[in-house]
Amino acid sequence: MRQPDGYHLAELNIARLVAPVDDPRVAEFMDALDRVNGIAERSPGFVWRLTGDGDNATDVPIAAEDPQLIPNLSVWSEVPAFEHFVWNTLHRKFYERRAEWFEVLDKMHFVMWWVPAGTVPSLSDAMERLTHLNTHGDSDYAFGWSHLKDAQLWRSHNCAQIAAE
Template sequence: MTTEYRLIHFNCARPLGAFNMENEFVRVFMAILPRIFSDADSFEGLHWHTHGIRRPNGDWYGMQHAFPYPDGLAAPNVCTMAGWKSIETLREFSYGGHTHPAGMRRLANQLDRSDGVNFVLWWAPRGERFTMQDGWNKLQSLRQNGPTKDAFSLDHLIAKPVAA
């Protein structure tokens, strides 16, 4: 049996300011999200994607349960995890897609980047499943240990394993 590999990415965006619909990041992000999801669903190089909100206490919520968000609670991490055919297809969608590039450029200066990198990659056998917490753990590994074969970045790519 041959093992095929998929590229998995996990990223977090934590907006500056309060997490409510008066925050420009939140308002714009929530408005473009359905279009990004639609683009993702029809993109051939993307196998699956999932999204969630991680509150400061570590609890996870689906995007549909983002609001109402408790007043006075620090902004959550808005997270995405997806399985890709290749690094090239990830780049094509992220930097050349219809909705994602323009929307993310518009919001880039409204993100809290104080925790360090917010994007991690790894190769996984096709069919292996992950939770959002698994992705969070990979991101923490990259933040603490730098790039490894199990958690790397676009700046420090690891080649796709050879199918065995």
């Protein structure tokens, strides 16, 4: 699928930390969030990201009963810009080490979809897109990397579904 005119790419990635955010087992990840988020915000094509009180989304609840389940929700102007950030910046180093900080989830934890330019998606809409992807598979409504014709870098980086970013 190609990006429709007048639309941006939204993405949601959820993850379950192996320990609470203040636990030493996830300290290296937590300490790097500001740096990685700063790289995202300075990257060409970055539009918006979900933040909470700590300027990241780790304190934005997905499920009250599971505070270790954290979201990463952002909007990018185009697929190549998002793909560049994911695979060609410091983000990649942390992605490659994700098994150190995150549990393996039993369902797909990453989804993308198109939003009209200027739209900021809600976390509830993003979660609904993820549910749709898990229920129905890739579609124009909710999709993964393989659904995007413009996405190439993920193919060469062996995007195995070990754990969330």
